[in-house]
Amino acid sequence: MTPDIDIQHVSKDYRSGKNTVKALSDVSFTVNKGCMMGLIGPDGGGKTSLFRILTTLLLPTEGKAFVLGLDTVKDYRKIRTKVGYMPSRFSLYEDLSVEENLDFFASVFSTTVSENYDLISDIYKMLEPFKKRRAGALSGGMKQKLALCCAMIHRPEVLFLDEPTTGVDPVSRKEFWQMLKRLKEQGLTILASTPYMDEAYMCDTVAFIDKGKILSIDTPDGIISTFNHVIWKVRSAQMYPMLHILREHPDVDSCFSFGSEQHVVIKDGRDISPEQMSDFLTSKGITDLSITPCKPTLEDCFMALTK
Numbered sequence: 001m002t003p004d005i006d007i008q009h010v011s012k013d014y015r016s017g018k019n020t021v022k023a024l025s026d027v028s029f030t031v032n033k034g035c036m037m038g039l040i041g042p043d044g045g046g047k048t049s050l051f052r053i054l055t056t057l058l059l060p061t062e063g064k065a066f067v068l069g070l071d072t073v074k075d076y077r078k079i080r081t082k083v084g085y086m087p088s089r090f091s092l093y094e095d096l097s098v099e100e101n102l103d104f105f106a107s108v109f110s111t112t113v114s115e116n117y118d119l120i121s122d123i124y125k126m127l128e129p130f131k132k133r134r135a136g137a138l139s140g141g142m143k144q145k146l147a148l149c150c151a152m153i154h155r156p157e158v159l160f161l162d163e164p165t166t167g168v169d170p171v172s173r174k175e176f177w178q179m180l181k182r183l184k185e186q187g188l189t190i191l192a193s194t195p196y197m198d199e200a201y202m203c204d205t206v207a208f209i210d211k212g213k214i215l216s217i218d219t220p221d222g223i224i225s226t227f228n229h230v231i232w233k234v235r236s237a238q239m240y241p242m243l244h245i246l247r248e249h250p251d252v253d254s255c256f257s258f259g260s261e262q263h264v265v266i267k268d269g270r271d272i273s274p275e276q277m278s279d280f281l282t283s284k285g286i287t288d289l290s291i292t293p294c295k296p297t298l299e300d301c302f303m304a305l306t307k
Contacts, residue, residue: 002069004189005028005054012049023049025212031191036184038203039193046212047193048088051162057086068157084151087178088163090143094136098127098146101135102153123179137207141172161192177202179242197211197298208302215305227296227304229253230266230284232274237288245284256303263300
């Protein structure tokens with residue numbers, strides 16, 4: 001079966017005078033019909049450049065990309081009628097109302113809101129009390145719901161979402177991903193980028209991207225299963241001084257803060273116990289210590305891959 005998204009050795013360079021910045025470097029992966037893939041990486045990692053290539057807004061410097069079996073360069077007109085795109089920045093008409101924005105985008109694709117209302121009904125019910133309100137006056141979460149409705153009003157087969165929940169409150173983020181899950185269950189293929197690791201667990205597959213390169217592609221559990229290092233979670237009343245002390249320890253491969261604790265990865269082949277590490281930290285003046293083994297998370301895997 002032909003995948004809905006097929007990226008083959010895509011690279012993208014930006015040139016400014018004599019300088020060249022490589023935004024993407026030999027990116028390849030596929031997304032099958034009805035699947036939801038998460039593209040996970042930091043700002044500047046290449047996510048937006050890839051989305052713009054897939055939605056026919058940019059030309060790749062090298063390689064090819066296909067959406068629904070159509071070439072993003074040769075068949076760009078056909079692709080634009082079959083996909084929905086929600087960019088990272090709110091790009092609707094802020095001086096138009098919710099209702100007017102929906103009617104406008106429906107008319108662009110020669111359809112109507114009523115004709116495709118069944119597809120957006122779950123989302124639009126939350127917006128309906130504000131349908132006369134200008135889009136610019138909506139809250140962050142409501143803006144994203146409106147943008148998703150406008151991206152789907154023509155009943156696309158593939159949905160591209162570039163960091164759809166950035167700057168949105170936690171409750172709205174959760175609601176948004178629940179909506180995406182329901183859309184996926186209806187057979188929609190979704191490629192979504194996000195800097196939030198907790199959202200990656202909602203995806204069927206995850207691709208880590210950094211500095212324009214794909215680091216790993218697998219299911220969330222599959223990526224975690226490849227992490228074969230000893231890892232501890234460490235807490236203390238003196239978290240910041242302890243961070244620097246741990247990073248200088250000869251047996252520590254890496255140490256990063258994760259909320260109220262620090263995750264410490266031990267170098268392969270090193271034989272050190274939590275008790276020995278506790279004695280070492282105590283000798284350095286660190287008190288109220290708690291060191292326990294823990295299971296790795298996607299964040300730990302990403303930090304290990306990016307060194």
